[in-house]
Amino acid sequence: MSLTRDEFLSLPNNKVAQVPLLENCVIYVREMSGLDRERFELACYKCSESNELYSGRALLTIFCACDESGNLLFAEDDLDVISRKPAALLDAIYRAAIELNALGQDRVLAFAKNSETATDGDSPTD
Numbered sequence: 001m002s003l004t005r006d007e008f009l010s011l012p013n014n015k016v017a018q019v020p021l022l023e024n025c026v027i028y029v030r031e032m033s034g035l036d037r038e039r040f041e042l043a044c045y046k047c048s049e050s051n052e053l054y055s056g057r058a059l060l061t062i063f064c065a066c067d068e069s070g071n072l073l074f075a076e077d078d079l080d081v082i083s084r085k086p087a088a089l090l091d092a093i094y095r096a097a098i099e100l101n102a103l104g105q106d107r108v109l110a111f112a113k114n115s116e117t118a119t120d121g122d123s124p125t126d
Contacts, residue, residue, distance in 0.1 A: 016070045019096040021089055028122045029064040035062055043076060057090040058083040064097040
C-alpha cells in the first residue's frame, strides 16, 4: 500500500524510549528527525576534522538524550562535560540510541574514522 502525502505527514515523529542507567534512575532517548540526523553527522565530521579527541558516544547522547516528552536535554556545547561521564552510562545511552535510530553497530564511531581516512590520504578500504 502506498501512502498519500497526508498519511505520510501524519506518521508519528520521534519515538522515545526509556533507558535504565543506575538503580532507580532512567534517561530517555529519542529518534532523530532527518534534520537532526544530518546535524549529528555534520557534528561528527567537524569533531573529526578538528583533530581533537572526542567521544562519539557523548555526541550521540547530545542528539538523542531527552525528557519523557522528547525534549532534548543537552546542546553541542555540552560535549566536553558529557564526554567525562562514566563510559558505562554513555554506552547504555549509545546502544539504545543506535537501535532506535537504525544506525547499525558502531556506525557513530565509523563517522570519525571515515573522516580521518579521507583527510590523511589513506585508502578507506584499509
